[in-house]
Amino acid sequence: MAVAESAGLAPVLGFALVGVLGVGSQWLAWRLRMPAIVLMLLAGLAVGPGLGVLDPSRDFGSLMQPMLAIAVAIILFEGGLTLSLHSLSDAATGVKRLVFLGAPLGWAASSAALHWGAGLSWEASAVFGGIMIVTGPTVIAPLLRQARLKRRPAALLQWEAIVNDPVGALAAVLAFEVVTVLHSAASVSTAVTDMVVGIVGAIVLGVAGGWGLARSFRNALVPEYMKVPVLFVLLLAVFALSDALLHESGLLAVTVMGLWIANADLPSYVELRRFKEHATILLVSGVFILLAANMDRETLASLDWRALVFVLAVVFLARPLPVLVALAFTNVPWRERLLVAFTGPRGVVLVAVAGLFGERLAQLGIPDGDRVAPLAFALVAATVVLHGFTLTPLARLLGQNATATPGVMIVGGSRWAAALGAALKKLELPVVVADPNHAHLRQAREAGLETFWGDILSEAAEHKLDFVTYDKVIAATDNDAYNTLVATDLAPEFGREHVFQLKRVRQASARHALPATLGGGKIGLDETFFESNARLSEGWEFRVTKLSAEFSLEQWRAKNPEAVPFADLGPNGTLRLLGPEDKPKETEGTRLLVFAPKRQERKDDRRDENGNDTMKSA
Template sequence: MLDNLLFQLPFIIFIGLFSQWLAWRFRMPAIVIMSIAGLLIGPFTGLVSPKETFGPMFQTLISLAVAVILFEGSLSLDFREIRGFRKSILRISTVGAAIAWLTGSVAAHFIAGLSWPVSFVIGGLFIVTGPTVILPLLRQAKLKERPAAILKWEGIVVDPFGALLALFAYQVVLGIYQLEGGTSLTVFFVSAFLAALLGGLIGFIMGQCLERSLIPEFLKSPLLLAMILLVFAISDAIMHETGLLAVTVMGLVMANMHLTSHHELLHFKENISVILISSVFIMLTSSLTIDILWQIIDWRMLLFVLAMMFVVRPLSIWIATINTGLTLEERALIGWIAPRGIVALTVSGYFATALQEVGFQSAQLLTALTLALVFATVVAHGFSIGWLAKKLNLQASSGTGIIIVGASPFTTQLAISLKNNGIDVLLMDRSWEDLTLARQNDIITETGDILSEHTEFYVDLTPYDQLIVATKQDAYNVLVCADFVPELGRLNIYQTALHSTDPKNYSRKYGGQLLVDAQHDIHQLNELVEQGAQLRQTKITEVFTWKDYLEQNPYAIPVYAITQDGDIVLDMVNKYDDIKQEPHTIISLIG
């Protein structure tokens, strides 16, 4: 049963997603957990062997999955996001990539012992990082806006160019040695241009069709997915590895058309991307053999990996970012973080076979060399990015941050109370006047609509992982909650009680969790504050118990609590019974 395709495919998907859950549950880098899980069920135990089971379909499935992942990443590359630091991204993607290619090739030849032709090819490939490894790290680390955006853009933009550089180097090698299979460089550049043109044209046509409602809602995402795969297949048929460029350009064009359905498409692609990244990592690592793993511990392999991490990457970034406006701390972080992932593994396998077929025997080391670099960078950068960002003061927030939507007497008091307890707070409202009291108390405020495009691209929401919506309009509250569920998760979104006659399942189905309780809506809470009620906090201990507190404050309205571990509890309706027997701090509205 274990070598049955019907069993292995669902099992691989399950192990991948279970690894993602474990990483989330224990706050560990997901790509590290996935890599370990793949080795456990593959070469260490022999439970699965995808390369043998899938046969010729193995590489095809991997390539199609990478195409979808790259498109999903490029679909988030809106040029408005990089206002003020486009120069940095351009220099890193060009000058930095060129330096990394040359120095990486030198390291591959003199340290790893590869021949110059093989080193030249693999040096181009090793400039890639990619969304499969960068995006999970950025979600984990919560970096500040600028370094996070630069790492994301570099990972997505450079990914297809790394494959193209390796292909370019391969064609040059074949031409110099006059070997069969080579094509002229003119054909190579024309093929790359046609791939980019095809991707851009299809992206524009699909964007127009989506915007003009020429495609029904239920077909938008499925049809777009089919077009991604088709564009990739057509480009790859013209010349191998140009498909990655085509789908990246396609996503980039659609991202900057500012489509009204952009968010829906992005959420759909993100869900697929999580499944694909998890499954592909498991498939690749579980297909390795013990022999390849033994090759990794060769001293030349390890020395090459160290050179790539501590010399090639920092040197290329430091030179490329001269006079770009980046701080020393930002350059240090970006110069360290460069994990390699799926594209490096899959494309190196292709070139290892191709180079050996034309007589370059040192290419047999490429798979082990790539695997060593992938594992080392994934583990080192996965565990160090958060620590280093914190040390360099480039972490947006190391603890809980809360956005409060709707400025009023109650929410202003709540923001002040949270701030006094060390919680990062952003109070947002469409009225400048309603935010006056908050500004006077040094609360971070933002005037505008949280659902607007201005907020999306010009307000940094990265430090905030929880949301409280407390405007005077029930329907708007529910709409905001529903919009942020994909980003924050329903358990981190709260809204005040409905004050209209709408049924309760209206907010249960679409909105967030209840803030305070069902008996006090925002109007009643504001009225109590205007009559003199204030948020007061009291420590509940084994000596001064919850019962004693109620006897002294019979009309207190619990708003939130802080546990002994410093965790904030906003879901007082459902969670408070679990903690009220333990020492904690209770913050209540008391008249």
Template sequence: MMDSLLLILMLIAVLGVGSQWVAWKFRLPAIVVMSIAGLLAGPIFGLMNPEEAFGDLYRPFISIAVAIILFEGSLNLNFKEVKGLGKPVFRIVTWGAFLAWIFGSLTAHYVAGLSWAVAFVIGGIFIVTGPTVILPLLRQSKLKPTPAKILKWEGIVVDPFGALLAVFAFEFILFLLADGRDATALLFFLLASLFAVVLGVVFGKVTGWMFESGHIPEFLKSPAVFALVIACFIIADEVKHETGLLAVTAMGMTLANLGISSIRDMRHFKENISILLISTVFILLTSSLTMDTLMDVFQPAIIGYVLLMLFVVRPLSIFLSTVKSGLSLQEKTLVGWIAPRGIVALTVASYFATILADEGFAGASLVTPLTFALVFSTVIVHGFSIGWLAKKLNLSSEGNPGVLIVGSNRFTNALAKTMKELGIPAVVVDSSWDRLNGARKAGIQHNHCEILSEQTEYTMDFTPYDYLLTATEYDSYNALVCSTFLPEFGRKNVFRLPKQNHSGDHLVDIDHTIGGREVFTPTEGIEELKYKLKSGYVLRKTSLTERYLYEDYMRDREQETVLLFVLKQSKQIEFFTEDLETTATAGDTIVSLTPPSKEFNKIKEKLEEKRNGKS
């Protein structure tokens, strides 16, 4: 086992980020890869035990990390997002959570053999799913908007309530068992929870006011939010343990609904920090387990408890709580199946395992293995099944990678129509009904909206689209849209047309760090492309074979041909750009803007073939 704390920190970071990369590269659930990496480094090979190495800093670090992750998730909870979903979301986070608590507690008592006190505490903990597990799954599974939003809201809103419910159950049990039945502690817990909500709202409003009024400079905004989140969490948690999570959730939701201009930048910064912390904390928790805990997982009572939680408790609580809520049977089935437990369940359960054992409650020794069994089982089962089940229930937007095209004109409409013929999901977005008229007539999927508007985030589903292409007549607008959506699509998937020299906004130059990659050729702006189409150029699809290779195509094409993109056999799209070399192999399709002479010669050849065939 490693003795150096620096080496352990290095290994945690490498395993955490490395697991995220492996998951992205091979399209695996990230939480599954991280859990396996932590188990291999910890109890299986014994390379490290972070809980022993960190000592007294172990639990405070994990608590603060969870608070930041929960705050980052709550920054996405804008009430506009649940427009039309208010009833099912409200029912699931209230009645659904309550039913899950009752059913889970009964299962823990009668199946796992826990005492009533321990069963109701553990039942409260296990109603949580949480952003640490739900958000990575949603990021990879490409669910349709309705189930994705419901799962996200449930995961983030119920997360602090699960911890509070466990505290409430514990305090209530102590109240019932204590001599004289003093209700002071129970009343203090309720007041502390109310204080946490008020504190979070105040912190959120004060933060928003300071940002908008200019009291905090731009370069200090991210560090300031970071410090304020930690302060909000610790103040509430010092008043009463576990209420800090409620405080940071209230703070994040308050900021998300203030409509301040800094929220998008803040969200991206927090998302980057959150991904790093999720990776780190999962490795910390799984590598700190012992072999004895792992072996206890295989007890029949624990296995039976996990199976009932998976196949009975969760589906039943969702189906009962969403009666007449407007959700379809498919949506109820998916939401009723997906409930992976994560960091909050592990951390809160480990805290209560010690407390319950000190109080002498029967079954307290089973809390840790029971928690790990449920966390690891749900992470594995739900991580691998969410994509498959969503496809079976027709709730997945997974398919061929799509293209979101900004700007409707003769060229983009022709490009979108060609993509549609190739089976590529493509949508043309424009803020002008007049400009969209051509797209409507051509039967192309289109969306009338301002792509930079906050409302578009809630009215348009971006899930099917992996690539962004901006092709309006204004170069500065194209660059602005690309820069805005770089975090969502990734730098390698954001493209814009080359600058125009004689039209548009006459933009002289664009810094190389701004906007996306320039596509096609450095001289072909939107006006040139539109003019070529008007002059008789056509979009042509050329399939490569073993007999007709990429080198043959490049040799035969006319010099004026504008190369647009390659549709690979894997259905991935590679746009032709100046800074990246694009190649194609047999089975790929090259799409190009071809001069009329080439097409005229093709028509002549076909006519000759027909004449020869008749004669």
């Protein structure tokens, strides 16, 4: 370890280590179904102050600060790019109150907690308090999926995180501009002038960059393959020009630029979103590892009892009180208000921006600046772990759990979809059937299933359907091209292994075959829409069979040679949709959903009160 500390890592090796740790932590968190930020924190602290393998200030030298500044600028640009004013206008009153009233109150309460709890100066508290408005959209999403909340509290938490992501960063930038100008200007009038010029200049540059980019894209002045590179270069140019005008105003400029592009209704917006998602995952991972590794043991040791008081004050006062005040006199029930008020995990954006601003504050001569980063780490670690373990029990206590097991979304109304939905409902799983044709949903409505009349890919579906309730999609319309579009579009959100579609007609023909990268997986008999519905006319049906010690999978196969396993639901509530090559689980207590010809009841057969097939013991 002493050799590593004295010699240090080569910059290229250091970059590679940061990338492996960051992306590796995200992947491992996905496999373990836990917040990635916890693993990234542990990884960064392990290779940094723990083992001394990586010291970013030593190994990267003068490149460290520019790298962090550019990475944070892109992260904030991504935050602005997620905020569509159309979506905000369609959001519930509770979301608007959380943004327009809750955010300023949260800023003030967080600053007070920092000043009186952690003992920071008002200057550092005002900057850090603005960042603390951000509740972490990358953290809240997996927590919501894990807790299976009801639609309205989940929507409130999710939209608050998305909207407040750029708002919190913007508040921190504005507060930092005030602190910077006040410390660098010779007089109050000069400070005010510099601040106004810098803020107005940053806004003008951000609007100009966003307007110019949108206009050039809309008028085909940039070829399709160059749109992402042009966006990236323009982002850096706006950041650098604004920063030259007033130090750190570049962060404000790129946030405004992202807001403008998000609301420009660009036809290439999907490609731009894909770029920012990929870039943000890499940058967030890298920034978090760098900041954690850059901590020293003395700084970590400075987290004394005042840091604990600060965290407790945020969790029990600075977060709940602004939320409860903001949601007062609304139609949100008090149980939902309590759940939202006591759920506020902070994420990577807070650490990234706080780490950058903390160093900037220290450079300005504010003695508390170097305490901002460790306090940010303490808050993030505490809230992620706390809410990760308490959100589900709290939601259960307040009666805000939607369902214990995620369900299935069937796209395309038909007799086959209604029959499948009814069988899934028998398994006590949430099911929704969606179709833009109202008449196609008649049989699903008659079966008592939840339906959505509209395009599943529309913004209306995002606002009216609780996507958190479902983790599997079956594209089953009579339009093969639309099924492929739905499966391809929803695969990144649900996971390719959870998206299925009916077999395409004439799939074997080379002229009509689509690339393997498009569409969803095979399901059931891997038949087309018309073949699947024809089987129902021939007397086939969906049935539920429960395996037990007296009725094994082998016995079931012997009694039902033509039946096809369609899904299995394990004793622990894990649902799997099965393809033609998949084998069902043989665990006792597993329930099989099968597609089989109707059969007459035999003397040795009987059905239990829930409609499950059973077999009398010998």
